[in-house]
Amino acid sequence: MLKVRDIKVNYGKSKIINGMSFDIHTGDKLVIIGRNGVGKTTLLKSVVGLLPLVQGSIDFFDQDISTTSTHDRSRLGIAYVPQGREIIPYLTVEENLELGGYAHRNNSDDLKQKVLTYFPALREHLKRKGGVLSGGQQQQLAIGRALMSSPKILLLDEPTEGIQPNIVAEIANILNRIREEMSITIVIVEQNLKFALKIAEKFIVIQKGEIVVQGKTNELSQEIINSYLTI
Template sequence: MLLELNDVTVSYGQTPVLFGVNMAVDRGDIACILGRNGVGKTTLLRSVIGLNKAISGNIIFDLQNITRLPIFKRARSGIAYIPQGREIIPYLSVLDNLKLGLSAGKKKSSKIPHEIFEFFPMLKQHLNRQGGLLSGGQQQQLAIARGLMSDPKIMLLDEPTEGIQPSIVQEIEDTLKRINREKGITLIVVEQKVDFVRQLAQKFFIMEKGVVVAEGATPALTDDLVHKYLAV
């Protein structure tokens, strides 16, 4: 296992939001997390990178107990977090947005590795543009590229296709598969689009009200499950 959550509980103030989450993801996997709005998907990813602290339970990453580690040490140990809404700095150039990703990793170099432009050729044409001037899909690609800059072992992506036009969704799916296959990076993707999950993931987890209620290999993501836990 590369990442394991054992009985992880997280609260906002006095309000519990995750109630003992259990989840295990193998090295090299692409795992998707599904669930209706507000069930705790974002909170789960935030608890892995350390933006939310687990009040009980354990998070084991790459054989190390990271439950109490600060965010920067988790990032340095190989976790990249690509937040919901992308969080590109609008007034910084594409290049400077990319460089922000370097500081999260171990490397001291300030060069953009060539492979970034192999995965995202579009970025090369827009290096000096302000991040805020890119389209939604381009900003998402920039956010993924920024995550890749730290040379992570795992990437946590929160709804990378939210509000993005279908042609770019396909491009993002293809690029994520390449990143997984060519770099061996494990991916955990929070996603609401079931079709996207079926094409991308090997494993799925469904959350409801702060716990994982169903999981399995992607072929087990049946229409019954979708209807029960995901249909509105």
């Protein structure tokens, strides 16, 4: 569904992504791993269109989206849960959720109700401000907001960062259910390997803006983990 071909992305003169190619297939559960600062967030941002490519191309269902706006990529079915969640603190939980469907004129109550079945904690707090939720609840809200665009693929950037272990386990379960029940392809950037391995079947390891190893998670060796991750 998503073909990334030899992309390069810079911040000013700094070369952050130095020629990456990979494919994501419908139904994949992929984790992208790598130490701090290797370019994981930069990669996701370039896939959703928040950063321009200096070189290379991105195709989504055989359509070249390399220069398509973020808005239009969202309409095509690419949803993004940013690192740090980016909940709007002064809007209610319900308003934050509805923002996710806004670009799609897709504020059907049916979809909202369906999304809320995955997040009972959010349903209890619909009228509260997003800013008063716990970190774990805000993460669930960010995922719910992304689902409100009826995506085909969901990209999540470090969804467990700063979240209590019991909520981390709950988020893993929710993502697995979303993948099965809503047929949404899942891509997670994650440093919490235990969490990632509860979900992902494939992995990509990034170092200094390049893919250094990729494969199936059941082939992910201790040697790879020791070489490329901070444990």
